[in-house]
Amino acid sequence: xxxxxxxxxIDEIRTAARWGVLxxxxxxxxxxxxxxGTYDGVLREIxxxxxxxxxxxxxxxxxxxxxxxxxxxxxxAPNIFVKVPMSEEGLxxxxxxxxxxxxxxxxxxxxxxxxxxxAKAGASLLSPFVGRLDDINEEGMTVIRELAxxxxxxxxxxxxxxASVRHPRHVTDAALAGAQIASVPMKVLRQMVHHPLTDSxxxxxxEDWQKAxxxxxxxxxxxxxxxxx
Ligand code: E4P
Numbered sequence: 168x169x170x171x172x173x174x175x176x177i178d179e180i181r182t183a184a185r186w187g188v189l190x191x192x193x194x195x196x197x198x199x200x201x202x203x204g205t206y207d208g209v210l211r212e213i214x215x216x217x218x219x220x221x222x223x224x225x226x227x228x229x230x231x232x233x234x235x236x237x238x239x240x241x242x243x244a245p246n247i248f249v250k251v252p253m254s255e256e257g258l259x260x261x262x263x264x265x266x267x268x269x270x271x272x273x274x275x276x277x278x279x280x281x282x283x284x285x286a287k288a289g290a291s292l293l294s295p296f297v298g299r300l301d302d303i304n305e306e307g308m309t310v311i312r313e314l315a316x317x318x319x320x321x322x323x324x325x326x327x328x329x330a331s332v333r334h335p336r337h338v339t340d341a342a343l344a345g346a347q348i349a350s351v352p353m354k355v356l357r358q359m360v361h362h363p364l365t366d367s368x369x370x371x372x373x374e375d376w377q378k379a380x381x382x383x384x385x386x387x388x389x390x391x392x393x394x395x396x
Pocket of ligand 1: 173193194195197274294296298299330331332350
């Protein structure tokens, strides 16, 4: 399963890349609003640090506006995927960007049928939002399971990218459901690294190693007695 980082923070992307676990990045207007600079500048930098797809989201609500923004993002770097919201206009924009050879990520998917439509329109990535469904007392993972099965059964070219991930259990369940990608905030990526028994185990091994070192340099009690004569 591929792991993307859901962020526009350059330091977080650098860290995940150093760990060797970064396959791509998703951004959106809310994530960009948390960092400074221009969206173009941030995207360019993210693209140089990221081996795989980097999603850049359009904000226009009409097809021509989405196309204009999408073509512009695609000109910034070869690994840009244009993120387009699920809507009637969004589907048309995805279809036309696909015809032009521009890769797209259909976002704000909340049902398997929306995902199916996005795949038919040509989206390379389908982004169902698991956390926002859980937030309104729905079972977000059901949509992930349904969409992953539809992609598998019908051999669709699109990949399911699980978005709106809130905790590590979402990642495990998404992987078991057959989703190809999970895009996770840095907080969740760190939670995936750690386990209380791992962390306490590291401390205990270090302490025991230190005790062994101290014992090795301390003189044997018998040698001390002989020396005292
Ligand atoms: C990523 O593609 C989505 O925009 C993001 O995961 C949404 O997450 P949120 O529901 O935590 O805002």
